[in-house]
Amino acid sequence: xxxxxxxxxxxxxxxxxxxxxxxxxxxxxxxxxxxxxxxxxxxxxxxxxxxxxxxxxxxxxxxxxxxxxxxxxxxxxxxxxxxxxxxxxxxxxxxxxxxxxxxxxxxxxxxxxxxxxxxxxxxxxxxxxxxxxxxxxxxxxxxxxxxxxxxxxxxxxxxxxxxxxxxxxxxxxxxxxxxxx
Amino acid sequence: xxxxxxxxxxxxxxxxxxxxxxxxxxxxxxxxxxxxxxxxxxxxxxxxxxxxxxxxxxxxxxxxxxxxxxxxxxxxxxxxxxxxxxxxxxxxxxxxxxxxxxxxxxxxxxxxxxxxxxxxxxxxxxxxxxxxxxxxxxxxxxxxxxxxxxxxxxxxxxxxxxxxxxxxxxxxxxxxxxxxxxxxxxxxxxxxxxxxxxxxxxxxxxxxxxxxxxxxxxxxxxxxxxxxxxxxxxxxxxxxxxxxxxxxxxxxxxxxxxxxxxxxxxxxxxxxxxxxxxxxxxxxxxxxxxxxxxxxxx
Numbered sequence: 001x002x003x004x005x006x007x008x009x010x011x012x013x014x015x016x017x018x019x020x021x022x023x024x025x026x027x028x029x030x031x032x033x034x035x036x037x038x039x040x041x042x043x044x045x046x047x048x049x050x051x052x053x054x055x056x057x058x059x060x061x062x063x064x065x066x067x068x069x070x071x072x073x074x075x076x077x078x079x080x081x082x083x084x085x086x087x088x089x090x091x092x093x094x095x096x097x098x099x100x101x102x103x104x105x106x107x108x109x110x111x112x113x114x115x116x117x118x119x120x121x122x123x124x125x126x127x128x129x130x131x132x133x134x135x136x137x138x139x140x141x142x143x144x145x146x147x148x149x150x151x152x153x154x155x156x157x158x159x160x161x162x163x164x165x166x167x168x169x170x171x172x173x174x175x176x177x178x179x180x181x
Numbered sequence: 182x183x184x185x186x187x188x189x190x191x192x193x194x195x196x197x198x199x200x201x202x203x204x205x206x207x208x209x210x211x212x213x214x215x216x217x218x219x220x221x222x223x224x225x226x227x228x229x230x231x232x233x234x235x236x237x238x239x240x241x242x243x244x245x246x247x248x249x250x251x252x253x254x255x256x257x258x259x260x261x262x263x264x265x266x267x268x269x270x271x272x273x274x275x276x277x278x279x280x281x282x283x284x285x286x287x288x289x290x291x292x293x294x295x296x297x298x299x300x301x302x303x304x305x306x307x308x309x310x311x312x313x314x315x316x317x318x319x320x321x322x323x324x325x326x327x328x329x330x331x332x333x334x335x336x337x338x339x340x341x342x343x344x345x346x347x348x349x350x351x352x353x354x355x356x357x358x359x360x361x362x363x364x365x366x367x368x369x370x371x372x373x374x375x376x377x378x379x380x381x382x383x384x385x386x387x388x389x390x391x392x393x394x395x396x397x398x399x400x401x402x403x404x405x406x407x408x409x410x411x412x413x414x415x416x417x418x419x420x421x422x423x424x425x426x427x428x429x430x431x432x433x434x435x436x437x438x439x440x441x442x443x444x445x446x447x448x449x450x451x452x453x454x455x456x457x458x459x460x461x462x463x464x465x466x467x468x469x470x471x472x473x474x475x476x477x478x479x
Contacts, residue, residue: 140409
């Protein structure tokens with residue numbers, strides 16, 4: 001089983017232009033789209049990508065990725081993640097970054113497939129979300145939190161200390177692998 | 182008469198020379214092989230030593246009353262002789278000033294931790310349970326008439342666990358940058374969570390009069406001890422500071438990296454100096470343990 005938690009916040013702006021699209025069929029597929037980083041209005045394309053994710057049942061990661069690639073705007077920043085309790089497959093474009101906690105360190109998750117173990121922790125967020133966070137603070141909150149929600153809450157407290165969450169759209173999703181459940 | 186005797190003199194010389202050369206070559210080969218194997222073994226040992234490193238620790242502390250009439254902070258550093266087998270434990274406990282028995286409770290925490298040593302490094306959950314039960318004992322004894330924070334680190338080999346209750350600090354300074362590791366159990370954190378979940382900005386969280394109040398402490402009835410479920414990797418030249426909020430209430434934690442020097446004692450002196458020059462009229466007790474990790478021994 002993979003526990004996850006999503007955070008989507010306007011960050012003091014009028015509109016929320018990022019998005020997180022999820023599909024659990026039966027493996028969790030997630031698209032994090034960093035719409036607020038584009039000067040263009042890509043709402044229509046964003047919704048199209050969301051529909052691709054919703055209809056991703058039975059499709060391979062590569063098929064979904066290709067469809068997203070064709071639909072996404074030219075300057076799009078996004079990350080596509082497919083995750084189970086055994087492995088994660090990741091493809092990122094632009095300023096959306098996934099990290100994994102391994103052996104007491106925080107490492108950027110490379111594109112491609114990586115095997116997972118019980119209690120592995122992954123976070124994927126836009127560069128705006130990470131702006132006021134250090135790798136050590138993300139790591140220590142990951143290692144002290146009992147749930148994805150708690151981990152996210154602790155990160156938000158750190159961001160809030162700097163800018164009161166009044167900094168532009170904030171978007172993140174985190175995961176904890178629970179193979180014993 | 183042997184076969185050798187049947188050979189002519191010339192051939193005897195050739196055969197004898199060949200045997201001699203073969204013997205010399207064999208000796209040289211054996212010598213080379215021994216030398217090569219020794220070198221490989223030495224390299225392997227060196228590599229193992231670097232991989233399986235134990236850092237040299239340089240530890241210092243400061244323990245000051247500030248402008249308060251009594252000292253309600255306490256600190257503990259485990260014996261350095263225990264470090265190779267059990268790691269090093271360092272903690273700071275800050276008695277809650279508004280309540281009656283803050284100093285007594287912070288001292289009690291230190292003495293109880295001392296009795297429990299050595300703590301098992303790989304059992305952070307069990308260690309957190311020990312601390313939780315200690316908090317319950319304090320509650321049974323003092324019935325909320327006192328309390329204390331706790332910030333504790335346990336370093337062994339390449340890794341560190343930390344444990345935290347309240348709002349004291351565990352700070353790791355690496356590559357010239359300060360990082361507060363432990364989340365704080367303050368009311369402002371609860372307010373931030375509330376406002377963020379409703380999509381709002383969090384300005385109101387800091388304006389609230391109760392925002393700095395602790396939501397958990399040692400001596401509470403059901404304390405949540407924050408602890409690392411898996412250890413954090415520590416690196417060469419890391420500096421760790423465990424301190425009461427009397428430090429970071431006066432000196433911005435982001436600027437503590439400027440106090441770091443190669444010697445823990447110098448770092449401690451620098452932090453103390455920074456606090457003293459601020460001359461805050463109601464300076465709180467300030468206590469800190471500094472641990473510098475290095476591959477080079479002192």
